[in-house]
Amino acid sequence: MGTHVIKMPDIGEGIAEVELSAWHVKVGDRVVEDQVLADVMTDKAMVDIPSPVHGKVIALGGKPGEVMAVGSVLISIEVEGAGNAKEVPATAASEPVPAAPVEAAAKPALPVAQAKPAAAPVAREGDERPLASPAVRKHALDAGIQLRLVQGSGPAGRILHEDLDAYLHQGSAKACMASTPYAERHDEEQIPVIGMRRKIAQRMQDATRRAAHFSYVEEIDVTALDELRVHLNEKHGATRGKLTLLPFIVRAMVVALREFPQINARYDDEAQVITRLGAVHVGVATQSDVGLMVPVVRHAEARSLWGSAEEIARLAAAARNSKASREELSGSTITLTSLGALGGIVSTPVLNLPEVAIVGVNRIVERPMVIKGQIVVRKMMNLSSSFDHRVVDGMDAAQFIQAIRGLLEQPASLFLE
Amino acid sequence: MTQTLHTTLLIIGGGPGGYVAAIRAGQLGIPTILVEGQALGGTCLNIGCIPSKALIHVAEQFQQTGHHSQGSVLGIEVAAPTLNIQKSVEWKDAIVDRLTTGVAALLKKHKVQVIHGWARVVDGKTVEVGDQRFQCEHLLLATGSKSVNLPMLPIGGPIISSTEALSPQQVPKRLIVVGGGYIGLELGIAYRKLGAAVSVVEAQDRILPEYDAELTQPVADSLKQLGVTLYLQHSVTGFADNRLQVRDPNGETLSLDTDQVLVAVGRTPNTRGWNLEALNLDMNGAAINIDSRCQTSMRNVYAIGDLSGEPMLAHRAMAQGEMVAELISGKSREFNPAAIPAVCFTDPELVVVGKTPEQATAAGLDCIVSSFPFAANGRAMTLASKSGFVRVVARRDNHLIVGWQAVGVGVSELSTAFGLSLEMGARLEDVAGTIHAHPTLGEAVQEAALRALGHALHL
Numbered sequence: 001m002g003t004h005v006i007k008m009p010d011i012g013e014g015i016a017e018v019e020l021s022a023w024h025v026k027v028g029d030r031v032v033e034d035q036v037l038a039d040v041m042t043d044k045a046m047v048d049i050p051s052p053v054h055g056k057v058i059a060l061g062g063k064p065g066e067v068m069a070v071g072s073v074l075i076s077i078e079v080e081g082a083g084n085a086k087e088v089p090a091t092a093a094s095e096p097v098p099a100a101p102v103e104a105a106a107k108p109a110l111p112v113a114q115a116k117p118a119a120a121p122v123a124r125e126g127d128e129r130p131l132a133s134p135a136v137r138k139h140a141l142d143a144g145i146q147l148r149l150v151q152g153s154g155p156a157g158r159i160l161h162e163d164l165d166a167y168l169h170q171g172s173a174k175a176c177m178a179s180t181p182y183a184e185r186h187d188e189e190q191i192p193v194i195g196m197r198r199k200i201a202q203r204m205q206d207a208t209r210r211a212a213h214f215s216y217v218e219e220i221d222v223t224a225l226d227e228l229r230v231h232l233n234e235k236h237g238a239t240r241g242k243l244t245l246l247p248f249i250v251r252a253m254v255v256a257l258r259e260f261p262q263i264n265a266r267y268d269d270e271a272q273v274i275t276r277l278g279a280v281h282v283g284v285a286t287q288s289d290v291g292l293m294v295p296v297v298r299h300a301e302a303r304s305l306w307g308s309a310e311e312i313a314r315l316a317a318a319a320r321n322s323k324a325s326r327e328e329l330s331g332s333t334i335t336l337t338s339l340g341a342l343g344g345i346v347s348t349p350v351l352n353l354p355e356v357a358i359v360g361v362n363r364i365v366e367r368p369m370v371i372k373g374q375i376v377v378r379k380m381m382n383l384s385s386s387f388d389h390r391v392v393d394g395m396d397a398a399q400f401i402q403a404i405r406g407l408l409e410q411p412a413s414l415f416l417e
Numbered sequence: 418m419t420q421t422l423h424t425t426l427l428i429i430g431g432g433p434g435g436y437v438a439a440i441r442a443g444q445l446g447i448p449t450i451l452v453e454g455q456a457l458g459g460t461c462l463n464i465g466c467i468p469s470k471a472l473i474h475v476a477e478q479f480q481q482t483g484h485h486s487q488g489s490v491l492g493i494e495v496a497a498p499t500l501n502i503q504k505s506v507e508w509k510d511a512i513v514d515r516l517t518t519g520v521a522a523l524l525k526k527h528k529v530q531v532i533h534g535w536a537r538v539v540d541g542k543t544v545e546v547g548d549q550r551f552q553c554e555h556l557l558l559a560t561g562s563k564s565v566n567l568p569m570l571p572i573g574g575p576i577i578s579s580t581e582a583l584s585p586q587q588v589p590k591r592l593i594v595v596g597g598g599y600i601g602l603e604l605g606i607a608y609r610k611l612g613a614a615v616s617v618v619e620a621q622d623r624i625l626p627e628y629d630a631e632l633t634q635p636v637a638d639s640l641k642q643l644g645v646t647l648y649l650q651h652s653v654t655g656f657a658d659n660r661l662q663v664r665d666p667n668g669e670t671l672s673l674d675t676d677q678v679l680v681a682v683g684r685t686p687n688t689r690g691w692n693l694e695a696l697n698l699d700m701n702g703a704a705i706n707i708d709s710r711c712q713t714s715m716r717n718v719y720a721i722g723d724l725s726g727e728p729m730l731a732h733r734a735m736a737q738g739e740m741v742a743e744l745i746s747g748k749s750r751e752f753n754p755a756a757i758p759a760v761c762f763t764d765p766e767l768v769v770v771g772k773t774p775e776q777a778t779a780a781g782l783d784c785i786v787s788s789f790p791f792a793a794n795g796r797a798m799t800l801a802s803k804s805g806f807v808r809v810v811a812r813r814d815n816h817l818i819v820g821w822q823a824v825g826v827g828v829s830e831l832s833t834a835f836g837l838s839l840e841m842g843a844r845l846e847d848v849a850g851t852i853h854a855h856p857t858l859g860e861a862v863q864e865a866a867l868r869a870l871g872h873a874l875h876l
């Protein structure tokens with residue numbers, strides 16, 4: 001009998017401490033592989049800690065609510081065999097991916113989780129020369145096999161005649177004989193949906209299940225707006241920072257929402273209450289390494305153009321570096337989503353519940369437009385917005401977007417009070 | 418103009434590349450015509466590898482006999498020998514004759530049609546020899562290389578190239594060799610042993626500059642012992658009245674008295690004089706550019722051997738020729754040797770196969786380099802030769818051998834073992850675990866591998 005120790009994993013957000021929220025086992029319990037042992041919580045996500053082994057719980061490392069350092073002992077499990085008495089990599093607990101079996105020390109307790117090494121063709125790195133005798137090389141040329149795709153079983157990875165025969169019988173050779181340099185792949189990888197990804201998945205599923213989404217797309221002539229933006233950047237860019245289109249759109253939303261308070265709202269469908277808010281807290285959808293995050297520009301209604309721009313840039317950087325605080329990641333009343341140059345022509349954004357509207361920005365393209373009977377080149381941009389039809393009527397949504405359009409096409413009106 | 422002859426494969430050049438391609442093509446049933454302007458066997462058989470080895474053998478025997486006549490430790494007592502160089506040259510010519518006749522017989526046996534005459538390319542499928550026109554489906558260019566000439570040393574009279582040096586009328590009293598590469602040293606050492614006072618002028622700061630200093634040191638020591646004078650970092654400026662003008666590293670001009678000057682400053686692809694320009698092929702410097710199948714930039718036109726650039730070695734040309742014939746027969750082939758051995762028949766001999774330590778480092782490999790000296794090899798002692806060593810270069814991570822080098826008497830024959838181990842992908846353990854016959858020079862090969870593994874037995 002040995003002891004398998006699981007340490008508090010680094011959940012990958014650059015944090016040193018993790019809050020232990022709940023135990024699913026107690027001392028003396030028998031646990032099986034993949035059974036959830038504990039929930040731990042970071043600022044952004046709740047994470048399950050599953051067991052990588054079969055065995056009996058002999059000690060718990062802390063109490064629920066306790067903040068524990070990453071790397072401290074979370075739980076000790078008595079296992080058959082040697083256990084990992086000395087060291088187990090923290091990842092063994094946080095990433096129980098079958099394709100990456102746990103350390104050798106834990107093997108005796110792992111009856112089935114061993115992933116077979118892929119017998120599929122191996123591609124060698126770069127111009128690395130496959131090691132094979134001249135006879136094997138000639139045989140491969142005759143059979144139309146690219147040796148670099150053949151796994152060598154000999155010393156130093158040397159490809160033997162047997163390896164070539166095995167490769168031929170495997171059938172992959174047929175693909176090669178048809179003179180394709182592309183090998184079939186049979187590997188697969190399982191990624192556990194935990195942490196941020198699980199949170200995103202839950203929220204997206206919740207939003208699409210509960211809200212009655214409808215999307216509304218309108219094209220907007222941003223020629224004048226872009227001219228203004230370029231002009232302001234030329235004049236003030238050096239001192240006040242460069243403006244993107246986003247702060248203008250935030251401004252347009254702020255102005256338009258004065259007329260459409262039903263759109264700057266939160267709908268609590270359990271309590272059946274709609275809360276309209278005076279403040280406009282604009283969530284800005286941002287891609288980070290760990291997934292989608294929505295940091296919030298608070299009180300956009302009180303910010304100048306450059307104030308919004310600066311805040312958007314700051315929050316985006318914070319979110320990307322996983323430095324955004326809980327405060328900065330919650331409390332939005334409406335959301336803005338933009339993929340910039342990747343914006344496409346139309347999107348169907350998913351609502352950030354309990355909000356009732358999300359405005360999506362598509363890319364700007366120059367297009368021939370007919371103005372007063374003349375074909376002229378204009379910079380056009382679509383807005384694809386989604387609303388919760390349970391509480392927002394189509395007419396209101398359309399009028400709201402038309403108001404935004406009017407503001408953006410006549411940019412001076414953004415700043416007229 | 419007579420009627421045009423049609424064939425599948427036409428080969429220009431009957432040297433080692435061309436004639437081997439022709440033999441293999443014949444074996445594979447490919448209708449083949451080989452055009453040779455001078456003599457079958459090319460430079461190698463007629464004025465290169467083979468005659469030089471014959472002359473080196475004569476020189477070695479003559480020098481050994483001379484040694485014995487001066488009181489040999491071996492106890493052999495003879496009178497001072499004299500040399501009948503005409504007879505030596507006849508003996509050499511007989512060997513050349515036997516080999517070239519053999520090549521002609523082999524070509525005939527494999528039904529290759531040999532056309533004697535100078536080929537002139539018309540286009541990628543047409544070649545003229547005199548007023549005879551040939552049409553082919555595949556054209557193989559194997560015209561070899563020529564000695565590089567120096568403008569201030571035009572060949573003629575006392576100024577000779579390796580060709581003249583291999584058929585001496587008499588041994589000159591004084592010979593200056595221009596060029597300290599392998600051709601210059603092989604011939605320079607032979608002439609020294611035949612009795613000439615030999616000097617070598619080399620522009621770089623050491624002999625055999627293409628090899629590393631450690632490897633060439635035993636050759637440098639031997640030159641010193643033989644009394645060959647070295648003018649390193651000297652460059653030739655002119656020649657007049659049996660005096661060679663050279664500039665020393667300080668810019669001073671020296672005048673060296675001599676009877677003959679041998680120009681051996683390298684070889685260059687033979688691309689002139691047969692209308693190669695008509696094909697407008699992609700070039701790689703002075704050589705024709707080829708891919709891994711020896712294909713030129715023109716479809717169904719191939720180039721092999723020295724014409725396709727470095728390394729200019731007969732055995733490379735032969736392997737390429739064999740491969741091209743198989744390609745044309747419809748087989749899938751690629752010229753992909755693990756290593757092409759290079760041998761210098763100096764005294765002592767020098768062999769390089771695969772990567773040298775510098776080349777391995779340059780390729781980003783972390784390598785073990787280990788050598789075993791012949792001073793600790795019994796067989797070397799019984800050959801009255803103790804200089805030199807065998808050196809192995811192997812990857813540190815998996816002990817895969819990536820290169821061998823050796824210098825010493827008779828090491829040219831070790832190139833076989835070296836080449837085989839590289840082609841078979843041997844690791845140090847494979848060579849260390851192979852029983853090498855005792856007493857042979859080959860034991861040093863095994864010991865070098867053992868030493869790389871940290872347990873040489875005889876050191």
